[in-house]
Structures are given as structure tokens and as C-alpha cells.
Amino acid sequence: MKQQDLRYVPGRVHYSIDYVKGGRIFSYAHQIDSVISFEPVTVLEIGAGGGVVTSALRALGLGVTTLDVQTELRADITASVTEIPCSDKSFDVTLCSQVLEHLPFEQFAPALSELRRVSKRGLVLSLPDASRHWYIAGRLPKLPEFKIPFQLRRWAPVPDHALEGAGHYWEIGYSEYPLTRILREIREVGWRLDSTWRVTEMSWHRFFRLENS
DSSP: OOOOOGGGSOOGGGSSHHHHTTTHHHHHHHHHHHHHTTOOSEEEEEOOTTSHHHHHHHHTTOEEEEEESOGGGOOSEEOOTTSOOSOTTOEEEEEEESOGGGSOGGGHHHHHHHHHHHEEEEEEEEEEBOSEEEEEEEOOTTSOOEEEEEEEOOOSOOOHHHHHHHOOSOOBTSTTOOHHHHHHHHHHHTEEEEEEEEETTEEEEEEEEEEEO
């Protein structure tokens, strides 16, 4: 199995104030809202990042444990998502946002399996989706806003600069990684898909709300 190259794992300098710009704050809101929808007490957050979501969840009274393979981020647990040093069902919910693309795709299913092992209720997963995305939105009196999405898959391999620049081995939407393949991997591991969606203000981020069946 191809191993992760830690040179491509984001470190502390990556999570500057510029990292939050460009709509990422909306993605943070989706993370927080999706986690609390499970009504958890304990949360395992994979990828310490800049600590914005961690702080918000802790401010809401949740017990959050962070895990990251990058030592300089000073997570509560320094380990790989493919080998989580915690017992079965240790946490109500796991949150893994914009992390698994930093591993070779061969490790995607093992990581999902390990996340399922330590989760009681579910997983909030976010992955980059490179397919082109548009939507038409509208609102009628006394009715909620509606959105009609459109998207176009990229019929090309993942470009070299995705790994060298962002540390991404793969992304949804490129020729080898269509959404159908990602959903199949998720199902085969044993997760039940509750819903999947893209963040309107940062459509590159696709979310999955997964339940532990």
C-alpha cells in the first residue's frame, strides 16, 4: 500500500488568517452544524487545523479530542487516521474535514473503517470536489429557499500541482475519482449515507453526513 508522504501534510504556517478567507468560514459553519445534529457529548476531530471549529465546539460544551499526524499542530493525539490509538466506540461522533485527500487513495477505505470503529453514532466527512458546480436559487413567499444544482465532472487525471501545491493525492470529480466511486467505498466500509451536499459559498467542499449502521 502506498504510504503518505508527510512532506505534503499541512503544518502550522498553512493555517494563517489567509486560510480562513474565500468562504472557508462557511465551511466551518457546516462542520459545526453537522456535528451538533448528532447531539453528541464527545467528538473526535481529525485534523487539528487552525483550531476554529475545535474552539467553537468546546464553547458549546462538547468534549472535543483532536488528532493529527503533524506534530507541530500539537493535537491532543499525534497519530494517523488509519491507526487511531483509541478503543472501539470511544466517541459519539467523528469529524474529518478536508483531511483524507492528503492520503493516497489506497488508504481511503482503511481510514473510513478506522473512523467507524471509534464512532458510536456517526461521521461528518468533508472532501474536495473538483467537478464544476453551478446552481440556481430562488425563494417564493412563505416557502423556504430552493436550489437546483448542476455539476460537470472533470475528464482528466488529478494534476501534479494538486499534490505539490495543496498536498492532495486525489479529489472527487477527476476521472479516476468520480462521486460514484467515493460513495461505493463509503458503503462498502459499512457507513450509511444520510446526506451529501456542497457548500454554496465554497462549492469545492463536499460534505457527507454518515451514520454508523
